[in-house]
Amino acid sequence: MNDLQITGVRALQILDSRGYPTVKVWLTANDGTISVASAPSGASTGAHEAVELRDGGAEYSGRGVEKAVDNIRGEIADLLTSRSWGTLADLDQALVSLDGTPGRSRLGANAIVAVSMAAARAFAAAAGAPLHVWIGQRLGRGGRLPVPHFNVLNGGQHAANPLEFQEFMIAPAGAPSFADGLRWGSDVYHALAKRLKQQGLATGLGDEGGYAPAIARPEEALDLIVAAIEDAGYTPGRHGIAIALDPAANSFYTEGTYTVAGRAHSTDQMIHYYEKLIADYPIWSLEDPLAEEDTDGWPALTAALGNRVQVVGDDLFVTSADRVRDGINTASATAVLIKPNQAGTVSETFDTLTAAAEGGFGAMVSHRSGETDDTFVADLVVGAGCGQLKSGAPARGERVAKYNRLLEIQDENPDLPYGPTGTHLNDQ
Numbered sequence: 001m002n003d004l005q006i007t008g009v010r011a012l013q014i015l016d017s018r019g020y021p022t023v024k025v026w027l028t029a030n031d032g033t034i035s036v037a038s039a040p041s042g043a044s045t046g047a048h049e050a051v052e053l054r055d056g057g058a059e060y061s062g063r064g065v066e067k068a069v070d071n072i073r074g075e076i077a078d079l080l081t082s083r084s085w086g087t088l089a090d091l092d093q094a095l096v097s098l099d100g101t102p103g104r105s106r107l108g109a110n111a112i113v114a115v116s117m118a119a120a121r122a123f124a125a126a127a128g129a130p131l132h133v134w135i136g137q138r139l140g141r142g143g144r145l146p147v148p149h150f151n152v153l154n155g156g157q158h159a160a161n162p163l164e165f166q167e168f169m170i171a172p173a174g175a176p177s178f179a180d181g182l183r184w185g186s187d188v189y190h191a192l193a194k195r196l197k198q199q200g201l202a203t204g205l206g207d208e209g210g211y212a213p214a215i216a217r218p219e220e221a222l223d224l225i226v227a228a229i230e231d232a233g234y235t236p237g238r239h240g241i242a243i244a245l246d247p248a249a250n251s252f253y254t255e256g257t258y259t260v261a262g263r264a265h266s267t268d269q270m271i272h273y274y275e276k277l278i279a280d281y282p283i284w285s286l287e288d289p290l291a292e293e294d295t296d297g298w299p300a301l302t303a304a305l306g307n308r309v310q311v312v313g314d315d316l317f318v319t320s321a322d323r324v325r326d327g328i329n330t331a332s333a334t335a336v337l338i339k340p341n342q343a344g345t346v347s348e349t350f351d352t353l354t355a356a357a358e359g360g361f362g363a364m365v366s367h368r369s370g371e372t373d374d375t376f377v378a379d380l381v382v383g384a385g386c387g388q389l390k391s392g393a394p395a396r397g398e399r400v401a402k403y404n405r406l407l408e409i410q411d412e413n414p415d416l417p418y419g420p421t422g423t424h425l426n427d428q
């Protein structure tokens with residue numbers, strides 16, 4: 001394969017789906033091919049994830065990213081055009097070395113991840129392969145279309161309602177194909193709106209396109225969703241439409257106590273609470289059920305529930321291969337959420353996917369709550385072959401862009417299998 005020679009670098013501050021500034025990058029290769037990528041942005045971030053560079057301060061806000069853009073136009077462009085690149089791993093490593101900080105705070109994780117994503121596209125284009133095929137080759141995996149996890153009801157830091165749990169997702173595991181699963185999800189999404197209206201609840205949306213009604217108890221949300229699945233004519237459960245939760249427990253944990261709908265829970269009580277939810281509702285996956293700093297709680301929860309549901313670390317692992325290996329050694333979870341901008345580069349994201357697979361962990365690829373029309377995660381999940389994606393509701397342009405890209409991939413590759421392997425979604 002020929003080396004990649006980058007001859008042009010363009011960067012711009014654009015807006016993400018929340019209307020906050022983010023970074024867009026264009027890389028031109030010497031054959032004239034232009035590869036584009038945009039950085040997403042999280043709101044409920046883990047303490048250890050790579051750090052966005054924001055003008056005037058690193059914490060999340062609507063502040064500008066002009067400095068990050070300037071870094072791409074300056075130092076990063078100089079690096080990228082200074083030599084040819086044999087592999088993405090070399091290019092990413094050079095970016096990480098140029099930054100020189102563990103958290104990517106000098107040049108900005110938003111600048112670096114956008115460049116890395118665009119570079120991955122440039123390598124794929126140079127190889128004449130679709131991005132998902134090129135990614136599959138890098139990871140040594142066969143392609144697979146994911147079960148989409150639609151976040152249909154929003155709370156936590158993604159909505160202004162009193163619901164502490166952040167994400168209530170529906171997963172059409174029993175659908176015969178990705179395209180059918182997408183239709184099933186959209187049917188339930190619309191049935192849920194009807195239910196909410198019937199009950200006098202608001203149908204305004206949270207950041208990821210799910211409804212954000214003024215309810216506080218997770219059970220109320222789950223009752224509404226199960227009813228909507230049935231209203232739409234589907235069967236709740238792993239043979240039909242299962243439920244996945246991302247409570248994002250960091251945000252309702254203080255000094256050893258989890259507060260849910262006005263009630264305080266110790267870690268043990270929280271584990272019992274999830275046990276009851278799992279018994280009462282067709283929940284198959286639990287992401288960030290406990291806070292990232294509750295390090296004794298995670299193995300206890302996984303020992304208690306890990307044979308019944310998938311236990312996913314997001315803020316706990318922040319897409320870091322080292323943290324995933326620790327999690328495997330301590331049996332702290334059974335799967336990892338994969339967000340390239342937490343890891344910092346695409347190559348590090350690949351390393352984390354590999355570490356997870358080597359340790360028998362599952363993986364779910366994920367968007368961020370602040371998104372753009374970039375569809376990188378759709379190709380990533382197919383190439384990774386892990387069979388699970390969350391990209392928000394089956395509505396709102398920045399969310400459906402990913403689902404629509406998967407429809408294209410399915411259409412172009414009708415033999416790709418659908419769904420995860422080796423997870424609880426295949427049980428029963």
Ligand SMILES: C=C(OP(=O)(O)O)C(=O)O
Binds near residue numbers: 041337369
């Ligand atoms: C997608 C998520 O939200 P954010 O992007 O705000 O971290 C999440 O917590 O899984």
Ligand SMILES: [Mg+2]
Binds near residue numbers: 246248287337
């Ligand atoms: Mg999460």
